[in-house]
Amino acid sequence: MARGARLGRRMAESALDELRTAVVDDRRLRERLLVAPSREAFVAEVVELAHARGIELTPAAVNQGLAAARRDRRARWV
Amino acid sequence: MGVAAPARLAGWTPIAVRGDGPPIVRWCFTEGVQFEEPFFEQTIDRCLLDPFRLLFWRETGIDALAELAVDAPGLEPAGFIFHLSRCGSTLVSRMLASLTEVLVVSEAAPIDAVLRAAEVEWLRWMVSALGQPRRSGQTRLVVKLDAWAIFALPLVREAFPGVPCVFVYRDPVEVVVSHLSRRGYHTVPGTISPEGLGLPEGMSESLTPEDYIAAVLGSICNAAVAGARAGALTLLNYDSLPAAVEATVAPLFGIEVGPAARVVFARAAGKDAKNPYLPFVPDAGDKQRRASARTREAVDIWCQPAYEELEGLRCSRP
Numbered sequence: 001m002a003r004g005a006r007l008g009r010r011m012a013e014s015a016l017d018e019l020r021t022a023v024v025d026d027r028r029l030r031e032r033l034l035v036a037p038s039r040e041a042f043v044a045e046v047v048e049l050a051h052a053r054g055i056e057l058t059p060a061a062v063n064q065g066l067a068a069a070r071r072d073r074r075a076r077w078v
Numbered sequence: 079m080g081v082a083a084p085a086r087l088a089g090w091t092p093i094a095v096r097g098d099g100p101p102i103v104r105w106c107f108t109e110g111v112q113f114e115e116p117f118f119e120q121t122i123d124r125c126l127l128d129p130f131r132l133l134f135w136r137e138t139g140i141d142a143l144a145e146l147a148v149d150a151p152g153l154e155p156a157g158f159i160f161h162l163s164r165c166g167s168t169l170v171s172r173m174l175a176s177l178t179e180v181l182v183v184s185e186a187a188p189i190d191a192v193l194r195a196a197e198v199e200w201l202r203w204m205v206s207a208l209g210q211p212r213r214s215g216q217t218r219l220v221v222k223l224d225a226w227a228i229f230a231l232p233l234v235r236e237a238f239p240g241v242p243c244v245f246v247y248r249d250p251v252e253v254v255v256s257h258l259s260r261r262g263y264h265t266v267p268g269t270i271s272p273e274g275l276g277l278p279e280g281m282s283e284s285l286t287p288e289d290y291i292a293a294v295l296g297s298i299c300n301a302a303v304a305g306a307r308a309g310a311l312t313l314l315n316y317d318s319l320p321a322a323v324e325a326t327v328a329p330l331f332g333i334e335v336g337p338a339a340r341v342v343f344a345r346a347a348g349k350d351a352k353n354p355y356l357p358f359v360p361d362a363g364d365k366q367r368r369a370s371a372r373t374r375e376a377v378d379i380w381c382q383p384a385y386e387e388l389e390g391l392r393c394s395r396p
Contacts, residue, residue, distance in 0.1 A: 016133075024136045025086050030107065033130045042129045062133070069132045073123075 012061035013068075019050045019057065039066075087146050090136065092207050093122050095191035101140040101200075103188070107131050113212050114175075116168055116352050118186035143203035152209025153181060153219035157331035158234055158243040160305075162298055163225035163264070164256035165248035166316040168351040169358075171222040173323045174331070176346040177339055178215050183208045184222040193223075193230040194274070201237045218333055226264045228301040229276055235310055242330045245302045247388060248316035250295050250381035252365040254373050257291045265291045276301055288373050292380035299384035306391045313392040316362075320347035 023029045029049065036042035043062045050057035089109030096102040106125055115121045126132045161167030168184070175182040183189070186208055192200040209219040227234070234243065257265045264270050267282035267290055276297040282290055305311040312330055314322050324343055328335045335343070350356040 020134055020136070023134050024107070030130070030134070033134070034128070036130070039129050046133070066129055066133055069135065070126075073126055073132075 009064065012057065012064060015050065015055050015057045016061065016065045019046070019053065019055050022053060023049070087138075087142065088150060091122075091210070092143065092188045092204065095140070095188050095195075095204075097191060097195065101191075101195070103138050103140060103143060105136045105138065107134065111212070113181065113183070116172055116354070117184045118208075140200060140203075143200070143207050147203045147206040150210065152206040153211060153217065155205055155209065155221050155238055155241050156180075156218040156333065157220050157241060157327070158238070159220065159222040160228045160231065160243060160245045160302065160311065161222075161225055162245075162247040162250070162253055162295060162302075163262050164253045165246050166314075166319045166351075167222060167246040169319055169347065170244075170246055170314070170323055170327060171220065172349075172351045172354070173320060173343050173346045174220050174327070174333065176342045177218075177333065178213075180218045180220055180333060181209065181212055181216045182220045182222060185224050189221070190224050190227070193227055193233060196230070196233055198233055198237045201233060205237075218331065220331060224264070225262065225298060226270055226275055228298050228305065229274065231301065231305045231310060243305070243311050244314050244327055244330065245305065245311045245388075246314045246316070246319075247299065247302065247385070249362070249366075250292065250299070250377045250385050251369045251374060252316075252362055253295055254288065254291050254377055254381075255365040255369050257295075258287060258373065259368075261291075265294050286372070286376070288370075288376035289380065292373075292376035296380035296384050299381060299388055303384055303387045303391065306388065313388055313395075315389070315392060323347075 023033065033042060033045055033049075036045050043059050043066075046062045047057055047059055087105065089107060090105040091108040092103045093106045094104045096104070106122060107130070108122075108125055111121065111125055113121045115124065159167055159171055171182045171184050174180045175184075183205075188204055188208065189201070192204045205219075205221060209221075211217075223230075223234075228245065231243065264275065267285075272279050272281050275294050277293060281293065285293060302311060302313070306313055312326065314326065318326075320343065324335050324340065327333075328339075348358055350358050
């Protein structure tokens with residue numbers, strides 16, 4: 001992977017972590033995201049929530065985060 | 079991510095433990111989720127179909143489990159189910175789970191992780207975290223462990239002294255036939271160290287599939303013999319199911335079985351335990367017919383003495 005792409009991915013992960021910290025402890029935000037009617041709507045909601053908090057996050061970065069979480073689940077933790 | 083405060087963990091369930099370095103616990107938001115599937119991992123996989131629950135995980139140190147156990151202790155375990163695998167143990171857990179007052183946590187990877195770490199406190203905390211009632215009226219917690227957890231029986235007894243434990247087993251010929259057609263995790267060489275299966279180091283390299291599977295099962299049976307001799311296990315043969323769930327397991331675990339529960343039990347026993355959409359079909363005869371001479375020979379070498387000892391111990395008890 002090119003250096004620029006790696007850097008971009010790390011920044012996206014960091015932005016997602018920042019948003020995650022805000023969301024997991026906020027019942028209102030959790031409820032808002034839980035009722036998203038589709039995956040596309042969910043991704044759009046996440047991007048909007050991030051922007052409202054000054055966090056730079058794109059739909060592609062959210063989709064990458066979902067894919068990474070799925071891969072992580074498949075890998076058996078010990 | 080930073081360490082989450084335990085007070086904020088209400089509605090979250092530990093789903094994995096990462097053990098390289100100080101353990102990290104990953105949590106999934108499970109508020110409102112019923113644990114209805116035959117296995118814990120299936121429930122979590124269903125949860126993670128929801129993009130919110132998949133993306134917005136949290137991680138903590140292992141100590142968060144301790145604080146949660148103080149802030150919001152889960153149900154005390156009423157009993158533990160140990161087993162040989164492919165032997166009716168899921169039928170036992172499904173019948174118990176069909177009662178509204180019973181929460182069953184079945185073969186949860188986070189419990190396996192803390193058993194492997196051999197930390198008695200971690201085990202208490204993890205069972206407490208997983209034993210959070212999932213609906214009102216749930217008052218009894220039953221924990222079904224992985225087959226190889228029998229080697230951690232002393233740790234379970236130390237963590238939960240006095241809590242009854244059962245060991246479910248079956249004619250090993252039928253169990254080996256089942257594993258030959260679809261291997262269980264513990265019967266694939268290399269997934270669990272020989273030491274973790276009570277086997278000598280390097281043993282798997284020289285054995286045929288029949289011998290390796292039979293050796294693992296024989297080792298599990300030997301550990302169960304030791305547990306039963308020490309008075310730590312109540313033995314249940316597949317042949318005694320499903321009646322033994324009402325007659326033996328429920329009273330042992332302090333679960334009352336009235337007329338309504340009998341109806342629920344009968345309904346649960348009529349279904350395939352691992353796929354409740356299918357009816358139960360007896361398969362002992364079929365498995366015996368499919369057993370090759372090589373399979374029977376491997377069972378004779380590795381399992382039969384321990385199996386016969388289990389049967390002797392079971393039959394000698396009232």
